[in-house]
Amino acid sequence: MTIKSIDVVIYTAWFVLPGYIITRIINTLCPGRKISDSINLLKCIGYSLIDIALWSWLYKICIDCNQKAWWFYLLLTGVVVLTSTITGLAIGLIRYCGFFRWLVLKVFKIQIEKPIPTAWDNIFSSRKFGCWVIVTLGNGKYIGGRFSANSHASSDQDYRDLYLEETYEVDENGWIKTPNTEGVWISPDEIKKIEFIGDGNNE
Known part of the structure; x- marks a missing residue:
């Protein structure tokens, strides 16, 4: 040839x-x-x-x-x-x-490093059916929302922003869906804590 x-x-x-x-x-x-x-x-x-x-x-x-x-x-x-x-x-x-x-x-009794490097990547990549979340902001306020198929969590390690496809008001009376909601984008600097609640199928 x-x-x-x-x-x-x-x-x-x-x-x-x-x-x-x-x-x-x-x-x-x-x-x-x-x-x-x-x-x-x-x-x-x-x-x-x-x-x-x-x-x-x-x-x-x-x-x-x-x-x-x-x-x-x-x-x-x-x-x-x-x-x-x-x-x-x-x-x-x-x-x-x-x-x-x-x-x-099992065979060698050696614990090797997980392929997914951070808890952020692991939790969001495993959300197959969606879930409810409460995001605590830097000013102490809360944003309730649904993370599902149309939501997005950044996989860029230097920029961890978050988009929730639906938003809710969360208070002692429960969750109230924001009228005409088309979701909310949250910048990395505003995210202090994220609480995951249940499954997207359990509405």
């Missing part, structure tokens, strides 16, 4: 792309600590090597195809995206479920 200069660029892109896709999927499922660009590059290369090793048989089939055909590059690009997505989901779900941590603790 003769490799031309343009082929070098394409094959390099095919090598880097799996690691990038896998990293993005894992970070979506399990938000991690902020790392330097150099460490992130090494992680991408490592995940690319894992993906290539796992799917080498499929890559071999594709490369053995007619490389002069117009559909060859499209085929291999599709395979790269598909395999890296499957690998990323598998690794991400294993990390999210804590199976590897459980296995190491």
Whole structure:
């Protein structure tokens, strides 16, 4: 096989792309600590090597195809995206479920670091059905609201803002929904404490 200069660029892109896709999927499922660009590059290369090793048989089939055909590059690009997505989901779900941590603790009696770095990331990433919250502000006032599918909690470690899709007045008489509420945005500097109450299904 003769490799031309343009082929070098394409094959390099095919090598880097799996690691990038896998990293993005894992970070979506399990938000991690902020790392330097150099460490992130090494992680991408490592995940690319894992993906290539796992799917080498499929890559071999594709490369053995007619490389002069117009559909060859499209085929291999599709395979790269598909395999890296499957690998990323598998690794991400294993990390999210804590199976590897459980296995190491069970077999070797070693407690390893949780993949999700902060309590903020852990609690909000596990809110599958929503919940009620009471946010204590810096001035001592309270905001009651519902955190659910249309709400958002920042995953940026340097800027922890919060958006609640519905707001409520909370007093001794209970919760009273704010008329025509379309939610409230709360800046990081205003958040002093967040209390989580029940489940979004238990209205």
